[in-house]
Amino acid sequence: MIRVILPAALKVLANVNGELEVDPGEGATISAVIAAIEARFPALRGTILSHGERKRRPMVRFYACNSDLSHADIESPLPDAVVDGREPLLIIGAIAGG
């Protein structure tokens, strides 16, 4: 199981507290993790990756193991520490004001 920490606004939208644990199935990738999240919480469809092209929304970032994974290929494998549950995948709403 992959541990995921959602940004606060999406926790409210999905009506969840704390961390999520999701099973991405065969491929432990950002894409698969988000697909699993969307399947469990349809309210989150399109809020992290865009509909259709499934591109990371510009003001969403991905972090894990003290690394910024935002520009990584979302189909590439997640770090081992995330795959084995030692570290969470953090989905962050970019800090931007106005």
Add this chain to the structure above:
Amino acid sequence: MSGVRVLAGTKKGAFILEADSKRDRWKIDGPFFAGWEIYHIAGSPADPQRLYASQSNSWFGQIVQRSNDGGRTWESVNNEFAYDGIRGTHQWYDGSSRPWEFKRVWHLEPSPLDPDLVYAGVEDAALFRSDDGGEHWRELSGLRNHSTGSTWHPGAGGMCLHTILLDRSNANRLYVAISAAGAFRSDDGGTTWLPINRGLQSEYIPDPNAEVGHCVHRLAMHPAKPNVLFMQKHWDVMRSENAGDLWHEISGNLPTDFGFAIDVHAHDPETLYVVPIKSDREHFPLDGALRVYRSTTGGNEWEALTKGLPQEHCYVNVLRDAMAVDRLDSCGIYFGTTGGQIYVSPDGGDSWSAIARDLPPVLSVEVQTFA
């Protein structure tokens, strides 16, 4: 018991304000969807407990919410607005071509007959329709694919489809307005569309017969006179007697004819309301005095309505979707401001009071009437 329910969308959430028919004591609930921009929240005329809300922000995009109990509880429905077929391009500010890209839902217009039928006007400008309460959306792409579509360009607020009018006497007739493409009419339920901008004059368009390109801010119609349309254009208040085939100006004695909101009295199709704004450079009332103007003659002759409204140091704006009227015997008029006030006049505009003074900037106001 008769009363009203006001649905307010703001920059930081939705609010629901309820009162009995006196409209002097209000119960305010909210914020719903706190922290999100609520461009529009609308109720179904066919089932007043069915509400729809457009929820969005820059981080996580568009959400559509639906309520079946008058706003007490909500569920998100489908938020995928996929353009039909080849997306194509429209004109950008610099004249270059840019692919159509969905940004947000500006306006939701539920059918007067079917609570599950709802239209959505979106940015970049397109019209979508759902027949199942928002579970699926399909584009009525004849609008965007009109031969002029590639020449449409955004106004300062984006290229938004912000107004949807449904003719209750003719289910095949719809009107929409787009900034800054203009007004359009369909007579076949939204399959094909006709630009209806003849008679509009815009200083920035040298061609007096330009088919599109006008910055229409808002359209209004009274259901008893569906061929008579009213328009608040960027500058100019306009009227058409023939379903938009030709427009003529009715700004008359308005102190400025720039503005966003326009609406029609519930029981008198010749009584109109606008909120003049100083200019496109200064989006606030003239002289810092917030004045609604009423015409009881279908335009041209306007009177200032000031009783109960701030007449000094007021520098708010009233946005295009932020005015509404109720259908009680004494017609109530409502509007919200970018300063977070929502005003009501229970007597057709003669006197006003603030229902709320310190909400986030108000983006939209709708009202439901319970007889």
